[in-house]
Structures are given as structure tokens and as C-alpha cells.
Amino acid sequence: MPKVWVYAELHQGKLAPTSLELMAKARTLGDVEAIALGGGAKAAAATLGKHGAKVVHVNEDAAFDDFVAEPATAALESLHKQGAPDLILFGFTPDSREVAGRFAARLGVGLISNAGDVSAKDGGFVAKVPYFGGAKLAAMKANKKPAIILIRPKSFEPSEAGGSAEVKELAVSIDAGSKRAHVTERVVEASEKVKLEDAKIVISGGRGMGGPDNFPLLEDLANALGGAVGASRAVVDAGWVPYSMQVGQTGKSVRPGVYIAVGISGAMQHTVGMKASKVIIAINKDAEAPIMKMADLGVVGDALKIVPALTAAVKAKKG
Amino acid sequence: MKIVVTVKQVPDPNSNLTLEADNTLSREKEVVLDPGDECGVEEGLQLKEAHGGEVVLVSMGPERAKDAIRKGLSMGADRGVLITDPQLAGADALLTARALAAAIKSEIADLVICSTESYDGSTGMVPPMLAELLGVPQLTFAKKVEVDGSNIKIHRQTADGYQVVEAAMPVLITVTAGIAEPRYASLKGIMAARSKEIKQIGLGDLGIEVGEPAETIQGFADAETRKAGAVIEFDGTALDKIMAVLAEAKVV
Numbered sequence: 290m291p292k293v294w295v296y297a298e299l300h301q302g303k304l305a306p307t308s309l310e311l312m313a314k315a316r317t318l319g320d321v322e323a324i325a326l327g328g329g330a331k332a333a334a335a336t337l338g339k340h341g342a343k344v345v346h347v348n349e350d351a352a353f354d355d356f357v358a359e360p361a362t363a364a365l366e367s368l369h370k371q372g373a374p375d376l377i378l379f380g381f382t383p384d385s386r387e388v389a390g391r392f393a394a395r396l397g398v399g400l401i402s403n404a405g406d407v408s409a410k411d412g413g414f415v416a417k418v419p420y421f422g423g424a425k426l427a428a429m430k431a432n433k434k435p436a437i438i439l440i441r442p443k444s445f446e447p448s449e450a451g452g453s454a455e456v457k458e459l460a461v462s463i464d465a466g467s468k469r470a471h472v473t474e475r476v477v478e479a480s481e482k483v484k485l486e487d488a489k490i491v492i493s494g495g496r497g498m499g500g501p502d503n504f505p506l507l508e509d510l511a512n513a514l515g516g517a518v519g520a521s522r523a524v525v526d527a528g529w530v531p532y533s534m535q536v537g538q539t540g541k542s543v544r545p546g547v548y549i550a551v552g553i554s555g556a557m558q559h560t561v562g563m564k565a566s567k568v569i570i571a572i573n574k575d576a577e578a579p580i581m582k583m584a585d586l587g588v589v590g591d592a593l594k595i596v597p598a599l600t601a602a603v604k605a606k607k608g
Numbered sequence: 609m610k611i612v613v614t615v616k617q618v619p620d621p622n623s624n625l626t627l628e629a630d631n632t633l634s635r636e637k638e639v640v641l642d643p644g645d646e647c648g649v650e651e652g653l654q655l656k657e658a659h660g661g662e663v664v665l666v667s668m669g670p671e672r673a674k675d676a677i678r679k680g681l682s683m684g685a686d687r688g689v690l691i692t693d694p695q696l697a698g699a700d701a702l703l704t705a706r707a708l709a710a711a712i713k714s715e716i717a718d719l720v721i722c723s724t725e726s727y728d729g730s731t732g733m734v735p736p737m738l739a740e741l742l743g744v745p746q747l748t749f750a751k752k753v754e755v756d757g758s759n760i761k762i763h764r765q766t767a768d769g770y771q772v773v774e775a776a777m778p779v780l781i782t783v784t785a786g787i788a789e790p791r792y793a794s795l796k797g798i799m800a801a802r803s804k805e806i807k808q809i810g811l812g813d814l815g816i817e818v819g820e821p822a823e824t825i826q827g828f829a830d831a832e833t834r835k836a837g838a839v840i841e842f843d844g845t846a847l848d849k850i851m852a853v854l855a856e857a858k859v860v
Contacts, residue, residue, distance in 0.1 A: 358736065358746060359774060381731075384765075387748060388700075390736030399702035399822025402731045418825075420833060426831045427821040437822075439733075469745035470775045478769035490859055491769025514859055526643070526785035532749075532765045538730050541767075547857045558730055564834060568857045570850060576839055583834040586853050602847050606860050 291319030291375040291409065294435075296365070297337055297345075298385050301354065301425035301475075302329030307380035309340050309447035311440060315378055316341030316450055318409055324368065324459065326361050327353035331456060337456030340447065346459040358387040360463045365392050367461040374435050376414050378407070381439040383539075389439055398433035403538065403561075409462050414438065423557035423564075443486075443542040443565070478531070483517040486536065490516030491545045493536055493563070494524065497552015497573060497592050501529035506596045507551060513603040519543065519563075523555045537562040552592045555580030570594070609661035609755070609777075612717040613652045613685065614708060614738075615645040617669050617676035618728040641676040644723030644783075646790035649680045651753060651783050652721050653791070659755055661718075662686045666711050668696060668704060674806050681801035684791035688806040689715075695811055695818050702822055705737035710814035712742060719760065720780040724749055732782070739780040748782040749775045 293315045298305040308323075315321045319514045323342040325333045334345035334494065346368055352360045365377075365388070379389040381403055393400040404416035406425070420427040431438065486489065492511045494504055507518045519536040520529070536543055537559040548566035553559060555571070555578055563569070564583060571584035572592050581587040588595060620638040641649075652663045665680045667673050668691040677688035690706050699707070712720060720742065725732035739746035750762035751770065755777075764771040765784055793801070811818070840846050854860045 357748070362740070364640050372785075383749060386732060387736045387746060391740040391746070393822075394702060394705060394737035394740040397702070399700055400733065401823050402701070402733050409677060415826065417829075420828065423831055425828045427825045427828055430826050431823055432820055433822055441743050444610075470747050470773055472771050474772035475766075476769045476771070514854075516859075528786040532751075532784065532786075533767050533769075536684070539725055539732060547854065547859050569834065570853060581839050582836045584839075585834075585837035586850065587837065587839035588842050588846055588850060589839060590846070595842050595846075598847055599850055602851055603854070603860055606855075608849065 292372075292436060293319040293321050293379040294374045295321055295323045295342065295376065296335075296379045296385060296388065297323045297325040297333055298380055298382060299325060299327045299329055299333060300334060302327070302332070304329070304333040304336055305380065305382065306447065307382055307442045309336070310443065310445040311378045311380060312340035313445045313447050314407065314440070318376065318407070318414070322346060322374070323366065326364055327351070328460075334454055334456045339449045340453060341450035341452065342454040344457055345454040346457050348461060349460040350463060351480050352463045352468055355472050356468045357472065358391050359469060361388045361466040362391045362395060363463055363467045364459055364461045368398070368459055369435075376407075376436045376438065379437070381441045387437065389437060393437045398435065398437060400437035400439060401429050401431055402439040404438050406521070407438050407440065416459065419557065419561055421587075423561050441542055441561070443544055483515065485517045485519055485536070486541050486543055488517035488543070489545050490514045490547045490549070491519050491536070491543050491563070491566070492516055492549045492551065493519035493521065493553060494551045495521035495553030496523050498524070499593060500511045503593060504530060506593065506600070510549075510596055510603070513600050513607070516545070521556075521559045550580050550584070551596060553580055554578045555583065562597045609655065609659045609717065609719060610717045611652045611655060611661060611719045611721060612712050612715055613645070613648045613663060613665050613680070613721045614651065615665050615667045615676055615680055616642045616726050617667065617673040618642045618726060637671070639675070641679040642723060642727050644725065644727060644785050645680070646683075646722045647785050648721045648783050648786050649683055649685055650788040650790040653684045654788060655719070655753065657754060662716055664689065664717070666708060666715075667691070668699070668707055671808070677806050678801050679793070681804045681806075682798040683791055683795060687804050690806055690808045691810070691814065692808055693810040699733070700821050700823065701733040702737055704747060705734050705741055705813070706816055707814060708734070708738055709741035710812045710816050711809060714737075718777045720744070720778075722780065722782045724782045724784050735780060735782045742780060744778045744780050745775045746780050746782070747775055750781050750783045751787055753783070753787070771838060
């Protein structure tokens with residue numbers, strides 16, 4: 290059986306949902322050992338065990354929470370020296386990207402990022418990676434050992450497998466050389482009513498909204514429908530709305546029951562993050578926009594007129 | 609303070625991408641300085657204006673990537689370095705990071721600025737690899753940067769707010785596109801850029817070998833595509849049709 294590691298991501302003691310998604314896949318590929326670092330690692334180990342980890346390597350040193358990437362890289366390096374796995378899975382998330390990149394460069398093995406799936410083939414591993422604007426899926430074979438593959442969030446459905454993990458303390462000395470980029474403060478700004486990634490209905494706005502002053506129109510519609518508001522990278526880059534609202538390849542992946550794309554052309558950067566939605570409605574002034582070719586219903590017209598009209602109709606229907 | 613900004617020439621985000629016969633992205637079309645990198649250059653220039661020093665642009669690409677460097681020089685950067693070598697065509701993230709690291713090492717920079725991710729690749733894997741190979745810490749997703757003596761402090765954008773991250777320089781930072789509005793190059797700046805140095809170097813100058821790539825593409829499959837549904841004009845009945853779709857999805 291191949292030896293597979295899953296890098297579990299903890300956010301201030303809480304296991305990131307992506308980690309359990311990775312577990313669901315990893316246990317079909319080999320014997321899984323998970324690595325959980327920082328506060329809450331031992332509690333997370335129990336959950337990881339239920340999801341199929343045979344062993345969970347833990348270390349609750351506060352340095353893993355307080356310093357960026359380098360302590361975690363040192364821990365992985367230390368464990369790797371005791372025995373290299375065949376495959377290491379990371380989530381393609383901002384935090385895991387930093388650790389995976391650093392670790393892959395330290396080992397000199399490189400990595401495959403932005404994968405949507407991974408399978409065993411000819412004694413190695415092949416990842417499926419969107420390519421050429423998402424129109425194609427490239428089958429990429431990892432040439433190095435360990436194969437390091439970063440998987441997009443929401444690629445797999447988490448499920449318990451029964452069982453429990455053996456918890457092993459990961460011995461690593463984190464010296465001053467790894468304690469450099471220091472997280473000294475955490476500020477929470479957004480108080481999302483409905484979390485974007487969990488919302489059943491998502492209404493996202495792009496450049497076609499004309500400007501940040503028009504985003505409240507989307508919020509009104511989201512409130513009427515009980516949904517959440519997202520955005521394209523273009524308007525996040527333009528500073529209209531915060532990054533927390535970005536849906537797409539490097540933003541959030543969503544798969545709601547209904548996704549309403551307003552004034553979004555449909556670049557691959559955006560569509561990889563939402564194309565698994567059950568129903569897609571696109572509102573755009575351009576009938577030829579790529580988003581129209583993937584929408585279940587495309588409405589051509591002025592978003593600033595259509596959205597308020599739709600909000601009124603929804604309110605009327607709901608009474 | 610010596611500042612290196614990594615810059616990349618990318619297909620114009622406003623034009624459509626096409627694929628070459630060997631499945632690499634066509635770069636024959638209109639190409640521009642990556643808009644994210646423009647923000648990196650701007651941030652570098654603002655830090656230089658506040659703290660003194662030099663801004664050096666380092667890029668990897670074909671010879672015509674000099675145009676992207678020239679754009680940054682016309683904004684006010686001091687000089688450029690272009691790594692160009694036929695063997696680097698189609699380089700993966702690690703090889704890119706290795707080449708950039710080799711070129712940047714000789715600059716002995718206090719601060720390396722990258723954009724969070726490129727417009728064409730959008731995976732953001734080069735910066736953490738580059739930081740590792742340079743042996744410096746990485747402070748990423750910066751939406752605000754403050755330099756105080758030899759220390760640097762950033763606001764790191766997170767899903768629900770931001771973190772304050774601090775380190776002693778040298779460091780590598782990645783900046784989000786919202787960090788600074790890139791300035792327009794003045795006519796004077798464009799003229800001045802013509803005489804600024806762009807040093808061109810190859811793999812031999814850097815003393816690195818290409819090696820085996822991390823992955824091999826075995827083939828392509830068409831991605832699952834969604835079938836296009838009806839496309840309608842927003843007329844008298846459009847609202848009813850939207851409501852019907854919402855009702856069928858049981859959300860109203």
C-alpha cells in the first residue's frame with residue numbers, strides 16, 4: 290500500500306473542512322498518516338482518525354500558530370527524514386499553499402497545484418488539473434517522490450470511515466531560524482450573516498455592477514433569498530469588496546443550489562470556483578459572455594435594473 | 609533599502625487565451641506587464657520614496673519580456689534583470705523559483721516583492737518557493753506594508769479580516785492587487801526608461817541546470833462542461849422565467 294500523508298490545516302485550534310475532504314480521497318489511495326500542528330492538534334487527531342487516518346502526528350507548540358509556514362516546514366522535514374511517503378496531499382488554500390511551496394522547494398521535488406482529483410497509476414500518482422481556461426483537464430503525472438499535490442477545496446465529500454488513529458507526538462525542535470514571520474495580531478472584520486462557502490444561494494457581482502456603490506443591490510437580493518454575496522477577482526482586485534468575498538481559483542470554491550452571477554463575464558479564474566453549482570443564472574449585458582454558455586438561464590440586460598426587480602419579485606412571492 | 613520586484617509578462621487579461629500545438633499557452637498575442645505586478649512595482653516605488661534605496665525589477669521570459677520590464681522602469685524603477693533561456697520555456701513553479709532565486713541572490717536585497725499570484729497561472733506557488741530558496745521568511749497577501757528601520761510589518765488579508773505579521777528584513781512579501789494604485793508612466797518616465805539598464809542573463813550565468821520537471825502531462829480530457837440553457841432578453845416575461853427557475857430549485 291502506498292504511504293499517503295495528509296497535511297491537516299488548523300485555524301486557531303479548529304480543523305479546516307478541506308482537511309477532511311482530503312481524508313476521504315487519501316484513504317482510497319493508501320495508508321494514511323495525517324499531520325496536525327498547533328493548538329487543538331490532539332482533538333483534531335480524533336476526528337482525523339474517524340475519517341480514516343491510521344496515524345496522526347501531532348505537535349501543539351504555539352509556534353505553529355504564531356509563525357508563518359517555517360515551523361510547519363521544519364516539522365514536515367523532520368518527519369520526512371524518518372521515512373518518506375509516496376504522496377502528500379495539501380489543500381489548495383492560502384495557508385497550506387505557503388507550507389507546501391516552502392516544503393517542496395526545501396526537498397527540491399516541486400509540486401502539482403490546483404488539482405481537482407488524484408488517482409493511483411502505474412505505481413505513481415496522476416492529478417487532474419484544469420488547463421487552458423478550464424476547458425481542458427490535464428492528467429499530470431508526478432515525477433518525484435514524494436508526489437506533492439495540492440487539491441482544490443470542495444473537490445471531495447468528507448465522510449467518516451470508522452476507526453481511530455494512533456496519535457504520535459512529532460518531535461521537532463523549532464529554533465529561532467524558523468520563528469521569523471510573526472503573527473502578532475488577528476483582526477476579524479467581516480461578520481458574514483450566511484457564510485459564503487456554506488450558503489445554499491450565492492449572488493456574485495463583477496465589473497458589470499458598475500461600482501462598489503451598487504453592491505448593496507446584491508445584498509438586498511441575498512437577504513430576500515437567504516443567501517450570501519460573492520464577487521469576481523476583478524472587483525476584489527479593484528478594491529470594491531474584500532478578498533473574503535472572492536469566488537474562484539484562488540478565492541473560495543462554492544457549490545450552492547443556486548448561483549446567480551451578475552455582471553461577471555465568466556473567466557476561468559472565476560468559473561472553477563462555482564461551476565459545480567446546481568443551477569446557474571447569469572445576468573449580463575453581453576449575450577456572448579462566456580458565463581452565458583454555462584448558465585442554465587442567461588438574462589441579457591442591465592444588472593442595475595434586473596436585480597432590484599428580482600428582489601421585489603422574490604419578496605412578493607415570499608410574502 | 610534595496611528592493612527587488614519580480615515582474616512577469618502575461619497575455620493581456622482583456623484578450624482571450626489560445627493554446628499552441630504543444631499545449632503551452634500562446635504568448636504571441638498581446639502581452640502586458642501583469643497587472644498584479646504593476647501594484648508590486650508601485651508599492652516598491654512608494655517604499656523607496658519613503659525610505660530611500662533602489663528598485664530592481666527581475667523577470668523571467670522570452671526576450672520580448674523586456675517590454676514588461678521597460679513598463680516598470682517607465683513607472684520609476686531603477687534597472688532590470690531579464691532571465692531568458694530557451695531551456696526555461698514551460699518552466700514549472702520550482703524551476704521558475706530556482707532561476708529567480710539565483711538571479712536575486714546576487715542582488716542582496718532587503719525586500720523582495722511579488723504579486724500574490726500571476727494573472728495567467730493564478731496558482732501563487734512561486735513566492736513561497738522563492739522565499740525558501742532565498743532563505744528568507746515570507747509575509748504574504750499583504751494589503752498594507754509598513755517599514756520601520758530594519759523591521760517590516762504587513763496586514764495579511766484573511767478570509768474574515770486580516771492578520772498583522774512582522775519580521776526583520778530581509779524578507780519576501782506578496783502583495784494583493786488592492787495595495788496601491790499603480791501610477792501612470794509620465795512622458796519623462798518613458799523617456800528615462802529607454803536609457804535604463806536591462807541586464808540579460810541565461811541559465812549558464814546562473815549556474816543552474818534544468819533537471820526533471822515535477823510533473824509530466826500525460827494527456828488532456830475535455831473538462832465537464834455545463835450545457836448552455838436559454839439566453840433571454842430582459843423583457844416583460846424575463847422576471848417570471850427567473851422566478852420559475854428559482855421555484856424549481858425550491859429557493860422561493
